Amino acid sequence: MSAIVWTAAGSLAAWLWLLLGQGFFWRTDVRLPPRRDPEAWPSVGVVVPARDEAAVLPASLPSLLAQDYPGRAEVVLVDDGSTDGTGALARELAHRHGGLPLTVTSPGEPPAGWTGKLWAVRHGIGLARARGPEYLLLTDADIAHAPDSLRQLVAAAGPGGFDVVSQMARLRVESRWERLVVPAFVYFFAQLYPFRRIARKGGRTAAAAGGCVLLRAEAAERARIPDTIRHAVIDDVALARAVKSSGGHIWLGLAEGVDSVRPYPRLHDLWRMVSRSAYTQLRHNPLLLAGTVAGLVLVYLVPPLALIAGVAAGGTAATVLGGTAWLVMTGTYVPMLRYYRQPLWLAPLLPCTAFLYLLMTVDSAVRHYRGRGAAWKGRTYTRPDAVVGEES
The missing domain is CATH 3.90.550.10 (Spore Coat Polysaccharide Biosynthesis Protein SpsA; Chain A)
Known part of the structure; x- marks a missing residue:
């Protein structure tokens, strides 16, 4: 259980940092800034x-x-x-x-x-x-x-x-x-x-x-x-x-x-939306892909798995650490569900959704290496972007 406990502790630490140190990303109150009508409306x-x-x-x-x-x-x-x-x-x-x-x-x-x-x-x-x-x-x-x-x-x-x-x-x-x-x-x-x-x-x-x-x-x-x-x-x-x-x-x-x-309407439609550009976001870099997969596992999958393992084996530390990390994760997702007017019981299912995104990201890489790249409406782009997004 020691390996599970340490991994769960790492996941909880990651969630505490995300909660407080990542620009309060989970808040949904960032709406249009203060507005003032101009004297003359621009064209x-x-x-x-x-x-x-x-x-x-x-x-x-x-x-x-x-x-x-x-x-x-x-x-x-x-x-x-x-x-x-x-x-x-x-x-x-x-x-x-x-x-x-x-x-x-x-x-x-x-x-x-x-x-x-x-x-x-x-x-x-x-x-x-x-x-x-x-x-x-x-x-x-x-x-x-x-x-x-x-x-x-x-x-x-x-x-x-x-x-x-x-x-x-x-x-x-x-x-x-x-x-x-x-x-x-x-x-x-x-x-x-x-x-x-x-x-x-x-x-x-x-x-x-x-x-x-x-x-x-x-x-x-x-x-x-x-x-x-x-x-x-x-x-x-x-x-x-x-x-x-x-x-x-x-x-x-x-x-x-x-x-x-x-x-x-279908999972296939959403899968295509995400997978067509996920590997582009990672700059077509296998190391970034591996790091992203590892990060998704640590941050989103470890908490429920540690909780289940702790309950099954009677490990208090794994249960508490995994359960707390899952609770923090769930709490940060609630504002977005409210913004979308969705039932809050979906919040604890975020690890399942994250696992789907993990599979979509891997599929995006597989498509790239098979020469299909970012395909959209009959066009396929296999060349990496010259200008890519910059992480915070």
Whole structure:
């Protein structure tokens, strides 16, 4: 039992550090910073890259067109080689619903060295810049915005002097697999990139959420966005790092009124979402992979295993240490479940979810070495990112 006791002690120590020393990542009160209406509302160009999004566009695009924004704003939807009529549907929705002006365009296939999404974003930014906007809103085709979303983002950017204001859209949580996996996805992201540290000037931690990024046009030019990150698979983190490295001030937090409408009804759908970029996050490094697997085992799997082993063998120390670590883990997960309005009995199941993420990460590495890399909607990216996320 001594080996189990020492391992459980190490796990508890890790959890105490995570609880107090990792930017209070588990708190969910990081919402839009203080907002103030400007005297004159700046112009905004909204860029929406879309590839085969006809299934979700009716639930998302009308919300963008209906933005209650006092200044000038226009929407550019970039049809990235869709085969399902995405572009035609976008025009039809604009004709039916009205609202902000909409331009639908297509850039053609991306050249070598570009991901499809970032090539589409480059094309969309180029068109938007022709109107000289002060801000760019980069948002995904599966994101629905509350009517005042754009107004709130702009009002938050000015007082804080932020070059990037990004909200992590509330993902859909309806199927049983979504309930088990999705809140943990955001929880793990916040653990890796604590939101409070992202907003610190001069800090190293940089991240954004690609579904909703308000970007100051001047900062985009200074950081040469998106050219400097053209082959980044994890493009939102790469964008934030590029802006921060060029002297920009960024903010990221949880959203109210910005929701993803994309369903992930099956485990296979969620598995593909995570595994397509997990090994990219680890810089395609086998040593980082091994360290991540070991870390997941120590932090998430050891507590319940130590508790079970202690109870079975009558080992008080293993029982107490494992049980306490599991209790701390459970407690840190409760705020995220509340944010997603999920039952709290899911909190003790976090080790099971972490084990799934461990398998997804290993699968991501296996796919990479089999030459399938980061595959998404018919495109496969086997080349590592030139710009990757930076851990805190």
